[in-house]
Amino acid sequence: MLKDITRSTRWDPIKRQRWLLREARKKERVKVLINMTEDAEHLAEEEVIERAKQLKNTGKGKYSIWRREYENPQSDSTLKLMKDQIMLAKVYASIALSKNQYDFYGSLRKQIKESQHAIGEANSDAELKNDASKKVKAMGDLLSSAKDKLYDCPLMAKKLRAMVQSAEENIRVVKRQSTFLLQLAAKVVTKPLHCLPLHLIVNYFLLEDSKRESQPDPKVLVDPSLYHYAIFSDNLLATSVVVNSIVLYVENAENHVFHIDTDKLNYPATMMWFLVNSPPHVTVHVENMDDFKWLNSSYCSVLHQLESARLKEYYFKADRPSTLSVANDQLKYRNPKYLSMLNHIRFYLPEIYPELDKILFLDDDIVVQEDLTPLWSIDM
Numbered sequence: 001m002l003k004d005i006t007r008s009t010r011w012d013p014i015k016r017q018r019w020l021l022r023e024a025r026k027k028e029r030v031k032v033l034i035n036m037t038e039d040a041e042h043l044a045e046e047e048v049i050e051r052a053k054q055l056k057n058t059g060k061g062k063y064s065i066w067r068r069e070y071e072n073p074q075s076d077s078t079l080k081l082m083k084d085q086i087m088l089a090k091v092y093a094s095i096a097l098s099k100n101q102y103d104f105y106g107s108l109r110k111q112i113k114e115s116q117h118a119i120g121e122a123n124s125d126a127e128l129k130n131d132a133s134k135k136v137k138a139m140g141d142l143l144s145s146a147k148d149k150l151y152d153c154p155l156m157a158k159k160l161r162a163m164v165q166s167a168e169e170n171i172r173v174v175k176r177q178s179t180f181l182l183q184l185a186a187k188v189v190t191k192p193l194h195c196l197p198l199h200l201i202v203n204y205f206l207l208e209d210s211k212r213e214s215q216p217d218p219k220v221l222v223d224p225s226l227y228h229y230a231i232f233s234d235n236l237l238a239t240s241v242v243v244n245s246i247v248l249y250v251e252n253a254e255n256h257v258f259h260i261d262t263d264k265l266n267y268p269a270t271m272m273w274f275l276v277n278s279p280p281h282v283t284v285h286v287e288n289m290d291d292f293k294w295l296n297s298s299y300c301s302v303l304h305q306l307e308s309a310r311l312k313e314y315y316f317k318a319d320r321p322s323t324l325s326v327a328n329d330q331l332k333y334r335n336p337k338y339l340s341m342l343n344h345i346r347f348y349l350p351e352i353y354p355e356l357d358k359i360l361f362l363d364d365d366i367v368v369q370e371d372l373t374p375l376w377s378i379d380m
Contacts, residue, residue: 078128078132078136079122079125081136082115082118082119082135082136082139085139085140085143086112086115086139087163089111089112089115089143090163091160092143092150093105093108093109094159095150095159096108096150101149101150104150107142108142111135111142114135114138118131118132118135200269200273201268201272203272204269204272204275211275212271214275215285216283216284217283220257221257221259221285222353222355223257224356224357226256227250227373228257228359229256229258230259230346230349230353230360230361230362231258231259231261231364232260232343232345232361233262233342234262234263234265234266234340235364236266236269236270236273238364239260239270240273241367242362242363242364242367242368243279245366245368246368246372247282248368249368249369249371249372250372250373251371253279254282257282257283257285258282258284259287260284260287261286261288261352262342263288263290263340263342264288264289264290267287270286274286289341289345294351295341295348300341300348346361358376360372360375360376
């Protein structure tokens with residue numbers, strides 16, 4: 001080898017010198033390793049281990065430096081083990097009870113309670129109680145004994161299958177409850193907001209007749225050269241948010257007209273709110289939908305359908321199995337608000353505002369973030 005290297009590097013003295021230095025270092029290391037004693041080997045290993053302890057391992061997964069005690073375990077491995085032990089202990093407890101081994105059944109139930117107490121509300125190993133490791137060992141010993149006494153493969157499979165089915169059914173129930181509570185949280189009004197319409201109604205009827213019946217200029221309401229908006233809602237605060245968000249971005253507020261339609265129940269409160277809190281310069285016209293005499297079931301097919309007995313049973317008698325089973329997957333639609341004509345009157349905009357060429361319909365759950373007037377320049 002020396003002959004080959006020398007031949008290949010004889011025209012390059014620098015490379016030859018580097019090769020000679022490397023060979024010399026190798027010989028020195030070989031001599032050191034040959035003469036190293038057993039104590040020196042242990043000392044070298046300890047030095048490597050100490051250096052490994054000082055490493056900051058921030059990467060994912062596990063890191064090992066030769067020995068298992070230097071691994072980073074999963075943050076919830078002990079917690080998962082304890083939960084698996086509890087599940088298995090419940091199966092063995094059920095088998096022990098069926099075989100009239102009451103003492104062993106009592107031991108399993110006691111150990112299950114102790115493990116559950118050790119877990120508490122922990123979500124990771126760091127949150128477990130200090131005696132969790134002892135509980136794991138005690139449960140492991142008890143399960144080992146249970147396996148020797150009670151293990152029956154077909155029976156175990158049957159019990160575990162029953163537990164899985166029960167868990168799946170519980171998940172379905174919780175999902176239905178979650179859907180219902182989510183819809184309830186979205187629809188429930190807090191006490192202060194519930195009292196607000198009541199105060200507004202009282203103040204509205206305390207007003208003088210002239211103020212209570214005041215209306216905008218009729219010519220403005222039918223002027224096609226202005227920007228008209230339609231909002232059909234029974235939520236006065238949401239409607240106010242929509243109106244104010246629009247006014248915030250317009251340049252000439254006096255050219256914007258808001259037509260707000262609500263039902264008889266919410267008309268006084270909505271009217272009072274905009275009498276007191278109407279944005280400056282804009283025109284806000286609040287109407288009672290029940291004053292539209294032409295809007296009846298004989299003229300309006302939607303209203304005729306909403307008044308049908310089948311729909312009323314669907315919305316108001318949901319406790320019946322015949323209706324509940326049909327709507328489990330569409331619980332959010334089982335809300336009586338969908339019977340309100342406010343959700344369907346948008347289809348009759350031409351009949352409500354026949355003098356207007358264009359009117360922009362807005363839901364009450366939006367917030368406008370820029371000027372909408374360019375929409376009126378669209379050729380439709």
